[in-house]
Amino acid sequence: MKLTPYERAPKDPYASLCGPGQWSKNPPVLPSSEIPQHIAIVMDGNGRWANERGLVRTEGHKAGEYALMDTIAGAIDIGVRYLSVYTFSTENWKRSPAEIRFIMSYASDVLERRTPQLNEWGVRVRWSGRHPRLWKSVVKALQKAERETQQNTTLDLVMCVNYGGRAEIADTARRIAQGVAEGRLRPEGVNERTFARHLYLPDIPDVDLMIRSSGEQRVSNYLLWQLAYAELMFVPTPWPAFDREELWDCVLEYAGRDRRFGAAVDQVTLR
Numbered sequence: 001m002k003l004t005p006y007e008r009a010p011k012d013p014y015a016s017l018c019g020p021g022q023w024s025k026n027p028p029v030l031p032s033s034e035i036p037q038h039i040a041i042v043m044d045g046n047g048r049w050a051n052e053r054g055l056v057r058t059e060g061h062k063a064g065e066y067a068l069m070d071t072i073a074g075a076i077d078i079g080v081r082y083l084s085v086y087t088f089s090t091e092n093w094k095r096s097p098a099e100i101r102f103i104m105s106y107a108s109d110v111l112e113r114r115t116p117q118l119n120e121w122g123v124r125v126r127w128s129g130r131h132p133r134l135w136k137s138v139v140k141a142l143q144k145a146e147r148e149t150q151q152n153t154t155l156d157l158v159m160c161v162n163y164g165g166r167a168e169i170a171d172t173a174r175r176i177a178q179g180v181a182e183g184r185l186r187p188e189g190v191n192e193r194t195f196a197r198h199l200y201l202p203d204i205p206d207v208d209l210m211i212r213s214s215g216e217q218r219v220s221n222y223l224l225w226q227l228a229y230a231e232l233m234f235v236p237t238p239w240p241a242f243d244r245e246e247l248w249d250c251v252l253e254y255a256g257r258d259r260r261f262g263a264a265v266d267q268v269t270l271r
Contacts, residue, residue, distance in 0.1 A: 004241040005070040006063035017069045020076040020121055027078040027248050034255035036208035038082040039075065039247075040223055040230070043068065045214025045238030058102045063240035065110055069117070074244020075155060076121060078251055082156045082204055084128070086222050090164030093133065104135040107161065111141035115148055122154030128200045129163035130171070158204060165224030172198045172225075199225065206230070209254045211247075213239040229261050 009017055046060030053059075068085065075083045088103060095103075111125075118125060125145040142159060175198045179185035185194070196202060207223055207230040215236040219227060233250050235242075 004063070005066035005243050006240050009066045017066065017117075018073065019117075020073045023073075023077065023244065025245065027074065027244075028252055030078075030251070030255050032079065035079050035251060036231075036254055037080070038084070038205050038207050038209075038226075039080050039251075040084040040086075040207045040210045040227070041071070042086045042210070042212040042220060042222055043239040043242075044212055044216055046240060048214060049238035049240045057099060058106075060238075060240055061103060061106060065106075065114075067240050067242045069114065070243045071247050072118070072123060072155065072157060073121070074247045076123075077244065078248055080155065080251075082158065084158035084160055084204075084207070084223065086163070086220070087159050087161045088129075088163070089160075089221060090130065090162060090167050091221065104138055108135070108137045108141040111138075111145050115145045118145075118157065119149050119152065122152045123149060124152040124154075124156045125149045126156055126158045126201060126204070127161060128158050128168075129161045130167055131162075134162040156204065158201065160222070163222075165219075165221045165227075168200055168223075169225060171200070195225070209233065209250065211235060211250050213237055213242050229259070231257055231259065 005017070043064060046064045047057035048060070049063065050057050050060030072083060087107065092103075093100065115125065125142070127142040127146060131139060138161065142161065172195060176185060176190055176194065179198075180187055180190070204226075206228060207226045210219065210222070210227055210230045211233045212219075213235055215234060217234045219232070231254050233253065235246065235250065237246055
């Protein structure tokens, strides 16, 4: 029976996990053109994974930490440049106060503990989301992680915290409207490129591959602008059981897809 990252990892939460290049199997070898530059993940299924084992939902969030670190290592191993993870959405405030308190406290703790390890791996931490309502401790931890890893170039890890795709689009439209009102932008000059330059992280390329764990088949208000031509994959594995090998399987499937971006090619039969 395959062990999950949580079951494989040392139970000391401060212990290091198996890092990039330290895996019993090698990642699949693919041409760089077939590897998604930007992967976005909806880390779904923590609560269900815990409930199926008779555990409280918060135990699923703890197990999800190991899956995230293992997935980051796997992304580095196969050559992914940008990895976005849906950590807490603008809609997640609807959850119980107890669960929200745990997630906020645990997020700060994970960032504090894991930033040195991410630094060793060459990971640059980025934050995408709204400030309002987000706990000051989480904002402080995110900003500290950004500062301490800003020189790293192996992988950009985009933490989508208090993030919503519609919220980002609304905030972007507001910034453009402000630019027009101040005379910095001309209304007739606003186009898709203008819009993209005013997103939260305009230097991050569009998503090539979006993966959602735990079997649900929806995007849940995630990176709506950036997902325009992304390949979508919905895997049944709950997030705490997801690992780098599952990520590699998704990349292999991605490599076999035909991405035409709206174009089409006639299938001509020669006789």
